[in-house]
Amino acid sequence: MKPKNKFQQQIVEASKTLPSITKEQIQWGYDNAISYVGQRTKKGKITCCKCSHSLQGMGELINTLLGCECPNCKSKLIVKTSQKRSFNDSYYMTVIDAHKGYQVVRTIMLSYTTKTSKLPEYTHSEVMQRWIAPNGKHCTFARLRQTMGTCYYDAWIFHTPLELRDENRNNKFCINVYDRINTGEIYPRQKLIPELKRTGYKNRFYRQKPLDLFRILLTDSRAETLIKAGYTKLIQRIMDSGWTLSIDNYWQSIRICIRNGYKIKDTIMWCDYVDMLRFFGKDLHNAKYVCPKDLKAEHDRYVIKKAKANARLEVEKQLEKEEEYRQAKEKFFGLMFSDGIISVRVLESVAEIIAEGKAMKHCVASYHSKADSLILTACIDGKKIETIELSLSQLRVIQSRGKCNKCTEYHSQIINLVESNISQIQERLAA
Numbered sequence: 001m002k003p004k005n006k007f008q009q010q011i012v013e014a015s016k017t018l019p020s021i022t023k024e025q026i027q028w029g030y031d032n033a034i035s036y037v038g039q040r041t042k043k044g045k046i047t048c049c050k051c052s053h054s055l056q057g058m059g060e061l062i063n064t065l066l067g068c069e070c071p072n073c074k075s076k077l078i079v080k081t082s083q084k085r086s087f088n089d090s091y092y093m094t095v096i097d098a099h100k101g102y103q104v105v106r107t108i109m110l111s112y113t114t115k116t117s118k119l120p121e122y123t124h125s126e127v128m129q130r131w132i133a134p135n136g137k138h139c140t141f142a143r144l145r146q147t148m149g150t151c152y153y154d155a156w157i158f159h160t161p162l163e164l165r166d167e168n169r170n171n172k173f174c175i176n177v178y179d180r181i182n183t184g185e186i187y188p189r190q191k192l193i194p195e196l197k198r199t200g201y202k203n204r205f206y207r208q209k210p211l212d213l214f215r216i217l218l219t220d221s222r223a224e225t226l227i228k229a230g231y232t233k234l235i236q237r238i239m240d241s242g243w244t245l246s247i248d249n250y251w252q253s254i255r256i257c258i259r260n261g262y263k264i265k266d267t268i269m270w271c272d273y274v275d276m277l278r279f280f281g282k283d284l285h286n287a288k289y290v291c292p293k294d295l296k297a298e299h300d301r302y303v304i305k306k307a308k309a310n311a312r313l314e315v316e317k318q319l320e321k322e323e324e325y326r327q328a329k330e331k332f333f334g335l336m337f338s339d340g341i342i343s344v345r346v347l348e349s350v351a352e353i354i355a356e357g358k359a360m361k362h363c364v365a366s367y368h369s370k371a372d373s374l375i376l377t378a379c380i381d382g383k384k385i386e387t388i389e390l391s392l393s394q395l396r397v398i399q400s401r402g403k404c405n406k407c408t409e410y411h412s413q414i415i416n417l418v419e420s421n422i423s424q425i426q427e428r429l430a431a
């Protein structure tokens with residue numbers, strides 16, 4: 001792609017003088033970024049794919065689960081019990097580089113092919129570069145990828161040039177493929193632009209992609225504050241849930257924590273807790289709330305409070321449907337029949353149905369919205385026995401349940417009573 005603006009032009013220009021990845025860096029990758037196979041025979045002899053040293057392993061299960069370390073080359077082996085003599089795989093490594101005032105995140109694909117008792121053959125190819133300016137703006141250089149007939153998004157075509165690519169139009173699903181490429185192991189000796197050094201970046205990524213972390217560090221001084229205050233787990237948590245979406249939600253409370261020297265041990269719990277404080281309209285600037293002595297106890301207390309509030313909201317939402325219910329079922333109101341012992345009547349409001357569900361501990365509460373159902377209650381001397389759901393289109397009882405969804409000794413008697421009076425319902429239905 002041709003550069004579209006001055007920024008891209010400058011980076012294309014800078015890229016022309018970027019030194020190649022060194023032999024030492026690639027060798028480091030072969031030694032550290034690849035997980036080699038240890039081929040295990042049925043008898044337990046393990047051959048290291050990297051240096052072809054053989055050793056007598058332990059049981060299959062132990063070796064397969066725990067892997068084993070080659071005593072010769074010290075590689076941690078993935079043990080595979082197999083007749084196969086040839087293995088190949090690809091891994092990524094990333095070099096953090098700086099060039100002409102830009103931070104460059106360079107990702108290299110390393111591949112190996114090995115045949116038992118021969119040393120592996122290696123290839124490598126730098127497949128992607130993310131160029132980041134001190135103001136956080138970035139663009140991406142990459143090789144082309146095979147997109148037809150493969151389900152892999154990183155089937156690189158190695159002979160294509162590593163050049164400026166359009167990030168927003170690299171596939172029809174509008175997914176930024178370059179953001180999804182695994183960056184693999186990070187080469188430990190990193191070159192940093194001074195702007196990034198000043199942010200307090202400590203060669204740690206908090207399980208984030210280098211590009212994402214660098215851009216946030218370069219553009220949002222709050223990330224720097226978090227690192228310098230030692231709140232690195234919070235960076236991880238907030239980046240995990242989308243930095244730009246969530247940092248504003250917590251920032252005022254974080255500042256109070258920093259000012260009070262409050263240690264946040266469980267960041268996930270603390271963030272959930274602050275979310276609940278916000279829900280209940282508590283003062284998020286107040287250390288009394290945001291720096292609890294016993295975070296877990298306070299968190300759990302609010303979880304219960306929130307569950308109650310949610311239940312109340314749910315009831316309120318259902319009660320809003322009162323008018324709708326009245327219009328739909330009004331013609332059946334007042335209907336009642338009895339056999340002298342049991343009396344059955346129609347429930348006449350959403351509130352009454354919710355109360356029935358509560359008293360009977362079953363889930364009739366939401367049934368008011370079922371268009372084809374009529375809900376009735378069966379009582380003896382005013383005591384609730386069962387709740388009945390009747391199908392209006394089929395004019396029969398679909399279910400009748402006692403407390404906690406159980407059947408009672410009056411079950412068949414109740415159904416008989418309703419069905420012998422079905423004509424009354426039919427009359428109202430026709431009216």
Ligand SMILES: [Zn+2]
Binds near residue numbers: 048050070072074075
């Ligand atoms: Zn070895």
